[in-house]
Amino acid sequence: MKGKDTLLTLVIGLGLWQAAVTLTDVPHFILPSPSRVAQALFIHRATIFDHTLATATEVVLGLVIGTILGTVTAVQLALFRTAERLILPILVFTQAVPVFALAPLLTLWFGYGIGSKIVMTVLIIFFPVTSAFHDGLTRTDNRFHDLAHAMGARKVRFMWHVQIPSALPDLGTGLKLAAVYAPIGAVIGEWVGASKGLGYLMLLANGRAKIDLMFASLIVLACLTVLLHIVVGRLALWLTRYAQGK
Amino acid sequence: MRITSPQCRTSCVPGTAGGRFSGNNTQMTKAPGIVFSGQYRLNGNLLFEAAVEFPAAQWTCLLGRSGVGKSTILRLLLGFDTGGTFDGTIQATNALPLAYQISYMAQSALVLPWLSVLENIYIGACLRGGKPDIDLARSLLGRVGLSGHAHQKPGTLSGGMRQRIALARTLFENRPVVLLDEPFSALDAATRAEMQELAADVLQGRTVVLVTHDPGEAARLAHQILVMSAGKTRSWPVPDSVPVRQIHAPETITCQARLLDHLRKATL
Incomplete structure (x- = not known):
């Protein structure tokens, strides 16, 4: 039902777009019609596919690396209260720096290739993942702490057997945010300096007044983000169900 | 949370087979009694004082109105943080550290x-x-x-x-000592009665301290009843028969009724 509704909205939206372009006679280099965009999408499908692959690689690698770094950091912070007191305020402070402003610097340090884009993505998703997971890890019910204490539990064991599983839904929440941010990081990285990727292709098309190709890239990027959102949403749901024993 | 290495656990508890009262030992060491005496203060105010003994291998039921400090006694026995200060002694009669001899069960199954x-x-x-x-x-x-x-x-x-x-x-x-913090209070009446009998059966031979709000539960299960009120802890007469007592036995019903009367008159 939900899928049907979405499809309906999409069809209506495209219809309105097509109608607006046809009726107002706006030049195609300002706003191309959907049919023109579809044409561009078809003609340049091989090129677009190549660039999509590049962006998708950056996004996925960035997500994986960022998630690993974020979860490990969250666990360390939750295990060692001193580290938490020292590092957490710094982490929050770094969020005041607009990560996008670092993009030129990252390109300088990590080159025009895939590296700088992955670093960019990692930097963007690191905080939401760390913060959400850390929140979950430190919110474990006090009564479980007491019970484990009475059992003579070891701190690291308690983390592994109780705190981490019960914080998995929170990790899922962080991952869902990360999935939305990750493509933004990759594309911004590509804008600053790249030879591949959808962000690069958009700039290239824009420079050559091929607005239909630009729109085509944009649509593919949106589809990529939606796909990622769905996959990560499934993962988050699975994590929540696991923690609930379902 | 306490961090103990396995070596510490075995060396800190001398004189017991296997070194500790938990995990894989099926043979339980003889349960000790516990002597609890002292004063408990919260922010400098005396909340309660007690000089009681929890006899070895018997059930002691602890009653009193909410907020009187029953759960605090359990937390003190367990060595948990209570937010207040306790002056006095808490000792097992076998002179071993209590921390290695206690397990507990709460209202929520956790x-x-x-x-x-x-x-x-x-x-x-x-x-x-x-x-x-x-x-x-x-x-x-x-x-x-x-x-x-x-x-x-x-x-x-x-x-x-x-x-x-x-x-x-x-x-x-x-572990030879088991603390029960209202473990049956959230159950329906029939299930509660079943659980009381089951617990009495499987915990036989252990020193049990049961915190409860239910005079009927205390009347059925207790070898000793302690009532906390107005900052004091007093012993309450228990029927002569051996627990678990029949629900409908006259001495159980009388004990339950008198206890309820007393609790209603009691103040914090």
């Missing part, structure tokens, strides 16, 4: 929903970093009447069954 029923029983061994004795866990599961549910998730079970898991988990810890 089962971990992502683990199976069986895994919940031996979670203590996992948390200590040892190898769990799964056969022991399985036999304890049978003892609390849950054999058929070993691989189910606790979320599919009723509140009474979850308390059975908690009971089996407590038995798995195999």
Whole structure:
């Protein structure tokens, strides 16, 4: 039902777009019609596919690396209260720096290739993942702490057997945010300096007044983000169900 | 949270087979009594004082109105943080540190929903970093009447069954002193009566301290009843018969009624 509704909205939206372009006679280099965009999408499908692959690689690698770094950091912070007191305020402070402003610097340090884009993505998703997971890890019910204490539990064991599983839904929440941010990081990285990727292709098309190709890239990027959102949403749901024993 | 290395655990508890009262030892050491005497203060104000003994291998029921400090006594016995200060002594009659001899069971079963029923029983061994004795866990599961549910998730079970898991988990810890903090209060009346009998049966030979709000429960289960009110802890007469007492036995009903009368008149 939900899928049907979405499809309906999409069809209506495209219809309105097509109608607006046809009726107002706006030049195609300002706003191309959907049919023109579809044409561009078809003609340049091989090129677009190549660039999509590049962006998708950056996004996925960035997500994986960022998630690993974020979860490990969250666990360390939750295990060692001193580290938490020292590092957490710094982490929050770094969020005041607009990560996008670092993009030129990252390109300088990590080159025009895939590296700088992955670093960019990692930097963007690191905080939401760390913060959400850390929140979950430190919110474990006090009564479980007491019970484990009475059992003579070891701190690291308690983390592994109780705190981490019960914080998995929170990790899922962080991952869902990360999935939305990750493509933004990759594309911004590509804008600053790249030879591949959808962000690069958009700039290239824009420079050559091929607005239909630009729109085509944009649509593919949106589809990529939606796909990622769905996959990560499934993962988050699975994590929540696991923690609930379902 | 206390961090103990396995070496410490074995060397800190001298004179016991296997070195500790938990996990894989099926043979339980003779249960000690506990002497508890002293004053408890919160922000400098005296909250209660007590000079009581929890006799070895018997059930002591602790009653009193909410907020009188019953759970605080349990927390002090367990060595947990209470937010206040205690001046006095808490000692096991066998002179061993209490921390290694106590397990406890709370009002909430505190089962971990992502683990199976069986895994919940031996979670203590996992948390200590040892190898769990799964056969022991399985036999304890049978003892609390849950054999058929070993691989189910606790979320599919009723509140009474979850308390059975908690009971089996407590038995798995195999410690000579067991503290029960209203473990049956959230159960329906019939299930509660069943659980009382089951707990009395499987915890035989252990020193039990049961905090309860239910005079009927105390009248059925107690070898000793302590009533806390107005900052004092007093002993209350118990019927001569041996627990578990029949629900409809005249001495049980009389004890229950008198206790309720007393609690209604009692002040914090």
